[in-house]
Amino acid sequence: MELNFAVNVAATYTLTELVMPLLEKAAPDARVITVASGGMYTEPLNTNLQYSESEFDGTKQYARNKRVQVALTEWWAEKYSNKGVGFYSMHPGWADTPGVSKSLPVLSEKLSGNLRSNEEGADTVVWLGLQPKEKLVPGTFYFDRAEAQKHLKFAGTAASHEKIGSIVDSIRSICNLPANP
Template sequence: MEDGGVWALRLHPVHQIRIRICDLSSINEIKSFTTRFSSMNKPLHVLVNNAGFLEHKRVTTPEGLELNFAVNVAATYTLTELVMPLLEKAAPDARVITVSSGGMYTEPLNNNLEYRESDFDGTKQYARNKRVQVALTEWWSEKYSNKGIGFYSMHPGWADTPGVSKSLPGLSEKLSGNLRSNEEGADTVVWLALQPMDKLVAGAFYFDRAEAQKHLKFAGTAASHAQIGSIVDSIRSICGLQPPMRR
């Protein structure tokens, strides 16, 4: 399967790909999607939380959520929690891979999840969201440590995608010709999905097939991870999820 350092996906004709569409900016849609998906009662081996979004203006969804937060945080949390019983069916080899970003290095965890300050800054909000994903991954890993589910977050590197050219045109232009291909960006995701679990570090942040630091020296972000418990409570309340059951 490995091809020049990049994983290439070649499916045998007996493998079937089924596509289901869900608007991840809507908590209600995620809830109906997971209800339908769960009714198949099949083990879920790998969940990749890849969908990501950067909107520069402060926009609210019809459900009243700030849009970046809705897609990057509320959806990641709600979808993962609601499919947890299916992941448990695939234990001890189930995993959740959340595609975060190196952009998170600049921001500590912040309990102002929907960025209610008047000086809304979409890039900063995106970085805050990506920090939440890294801290959530750590939190899940501790909370569900006995469930046989591996939780990992990762940075794909800067890749030439429609999202980057639309939301970060300056970066796209500056790095023109040096951005990664889609395959290179996806490489560590596929690698994390295929590695034996005992070779991976639970709750870790990965970059280029290796564990990477979650905090830069002197960035002052490390202590903020202590807030993750209360942040999870806030996300659950915003998303209308019941308090976590004792597992």
């Protein structure tokens, strides 16, 4: 498996699906919070999950995988709406992490001193974990403790979320999981 896909999509999907029986037992307090990225704004959902184009672009693959995470969160919120488990995705903002400085050195250098600390980046995920579920909207993408848009105007990403069903089928096949119940 392509590493970015393995970490950000295959592992996220497989782990979430495998722990669903335990999450259902922990309901109504159980929740899944997927840490996505604003990088997803540049890419629509793409069925080319393993990035088979001739020239690999790690930044593009990362953005694609983060878009899949946000669409999966919507999909889980709908699929498991009667199970009492909350599903939310969030964007931590641009934080000063080793991953940002290694993967995006120019951005990291230009924003030096203006990137978020680890604590600032973690704020919304912690907040989502502590909020009463009735104050949250299942399937929503959050940023800075508030609902955020999932698509930028004119980016052409909104209609792509219709592909999530076939993408889930592909993920299940790639991960050797049984067909979706």
